[in-house]
Ligand SMILES: [Zn+2]
């Protein structure tokens with residue numbers, strides 16, 4: 001057999017598979033790209049052929065318009081595709097709708113490029129599946145032992161409690177437009193929240209796509225279409241960048257909420273003037289990262305974007321060969 | 337204590353006082369006694385002990401967490417309690433509580449525990465808590481709660497919670513103690529107003545309004561009494577047959593800090609007055625008092641070098657009689673009689689009534705305070721002769737007329753880095769006046785500048801540094817500050833021989849050449865010394 005390190009390499013464009021002549025989540029336009037999921041630091045426009053799950057292709061279409069690449073090749077979870085002599089398949093990553101781990105097998109060796117992933121239940125994403133391999137490529141966004149997320153219910157109940165106490169305040173919730181937004185909506189519905197969600201214009205199209213794909217988000221009303229004063233006591237969702245800009249100034253008596261894994265660090269929440277930080281993340285926290293290394297059991301671990309020192313250290317202590325892959329262009333802070 | 341932990345967490349992030357008050361009131365409504373009372377005490381800073389030390393936290397975390405990972409995390413988070421709260425790993429083998437004990441139980445256990453037991457109990461709680469709860473526990477346990485609730489604000493919240501007046505709460509606050517069960521019974525209409533039964537109750541103070549130009553015509557000399565306005569701190573002395581208590585203006589018991597004032601008073605009385613310090617028989621400036629205010633328990637040496645002195649100016653209770661409904665003049669008669677019986681007591685003096693027959697003579701009096709008065713006087717007080725003693729700040733009864741601040745144009749000489757939020761800026765300045773072509777330092781002030789001014793000044797300082805020693809930079813003698821201050825005193829500590837009281841930089845004179853700044857000699861006629869000042873004798877008993 002040949003080890004994946006003989007046919008996988010890091011190029012300026014991104015992680016490259018020479019056996020099948022394609023890139024995974026390249027940061028520059030390439031002829032053939034395998035895209036793990038629709039977040040903008042992984043899915044960029046302008047490639048020749050894009051191989052991704054049907055959901056990811058649809059998301060890219062919404063984000064970049066139908067001409068985001070020359071050829072779209074959908075591949076389902078569990079399906080296998082020949083890439084020259086190599087074989088490509090997808091397993092769910094649990095990160096967002098359509099997110100996939102790319103499994104590349106060649107000449108008896110196997111690598112899993114997990115993209116971004118989490119291990120907690122999410123009504124909008126198929127649960128992560130551990131796939132045995134020789135090399136596991138993992139993210140490290142929250143790879144410090146201080147990142148340990150509470151349950152989503154506990155966090156959202158804080159929001160519902162605050163709504164009950166501050167009946168005249170507009171609860172403005174910062175959410176990433178793809179994934180976090182729809183996950184928070186569905187979880188709130190599950191907890192019995194039945195009033196409409198009022199949304200910033202930048203969130204509307206993505207919510208419509210989720211609806212089209214069968215995810216029931218309930219009534220969604222654009223903020224632009226209502227009298228601002230009527231938003232007192234309501235939930236308004238907006239992308240994080242809108243929390244502090246002009247847009248939010250017309251809302252009545254705003255209470256700023258933000259749903260993000262970064263909210264775990266108090267200073268960060270205070271810096272953004274967030275009054276109700278909700279620690280809700282679509283990335284694996286420290287415990288999940290370690291559990292995943294063990295579940296996958298790959299003797300070798302490559303670590304991409306994030307804080308690799310702590311994860312490299314603990315992986316070595318647990319007996320895995322670990323090294324940092326220096327891939328450029330991925331969000332380390334505040335990204336999706 | 338889970339409800340208390342979530343309250344702390346919310347308060348920490350919440351911005352406005354209105355919202356903070358709403359959160360606390362909601363907590364009080366949902367939380368049973370005695371927990372809510374202890375929560376009130378913890379927030380208002382009246383739980384005066386730490387459950388454990390920072391070093392204990394470090395010890396228990398070292399036993400549980402890999403030191404390298406802890407160091408990486410501490411660097412990232414920037415704060416130890418929060419790092420410990422997040423990083424604390426559950427130990428499946430260790431005992432765990434199903435839920436956190438009630439707040440009062442936590443407090444009881446810690447206060448009764450030995451050192452070894454403290455550690456064991458802390459670990460048990462950390463193992464049983466969420467990250468947010470661990471953070472609250474560590475903050476509570478080290479006495480480091482900083483969530484923007486002062487004691488005064490807490491009393492306001494309690495008043496709102498029970499639909500009472502805040503002065504009612506202040507009046508009984510010192511006489512009740514955590515967990516305040518009878519207070520809550522009263523606030524909720526389930527019980528009578530708590531009786532503060534030691535007879536040493538605080539009486540909420542009557543406060544004055546600053547004199548406005550427009551008030552002057554309404555001040556008829558015959559209707560008002562005038563007194564000096566003292567530059568000490570307002571206090572209330574309450575005595576009952578040998579025991580006594582001294583309160584600050586907000587009703588905090590400060591007796592322990594001024595033991596010499598609370599011993600051996602006969603009879604029953606409540607007196608309103610000014611706390612000052614008397615050195616070698618003379619009342620000293622505020623600086624002298626400051627030495628005492630910094631100490632909760634003064635040393636014997638300090639008690640001897642800086643003895644406290646009380647200038648009394650009103651009387652609220654005399655024996656069995658509550659005087660507050662009486663007029664100022666009637667109360668004054670009680671006060672004078674009370675003081676006459678104690679004229680030998682060196683700790684006390686009576687605030688004299690000043691002679692004033694017209695607005696003109698009033699202006700004169702104020703000018704005396706401006707220019708030549710003893711350095712513990714900062715203006716005059718005017719009190720309506722027929723006013724009852726009304727808690728709060730009733731209109732038209734009492735006025736204060738402070739002297740104008742004085743000012744000089746001084747030259748910046750040294751700059752030092754500030755602390756806290758402004759630690760990256762040079763925000764601490766020493767300035768001087770000319771004397772024979774040489775600059776002599778006369779004082780030091782922190783900036784009251786906007787961030788923009790501060791940045792401009794900061795870059796000016798960096799570009800004009802002559803030499804640097806430690807955090808201090810000496811700068812070229814080019815920049816003029818307009819410095820306002822309350823008074824000038826002789827000082828052997830400064831080479832110039834003068835010291836300014838309350839100096840503050842009122843303007844940066846980017847326009848003014850340094851040669852045109854003031855000469856040291858302008859301070860000479862402004863000097864106030866208690867020893868030489870003429871009005872000093874007005875105040876002696
Ligand atoms: Zn992502």
Ligand SMILES: [Zn+2]
Pocket residue numbers: 039041042115116330331336
């Ligand atoms: Zn990512």
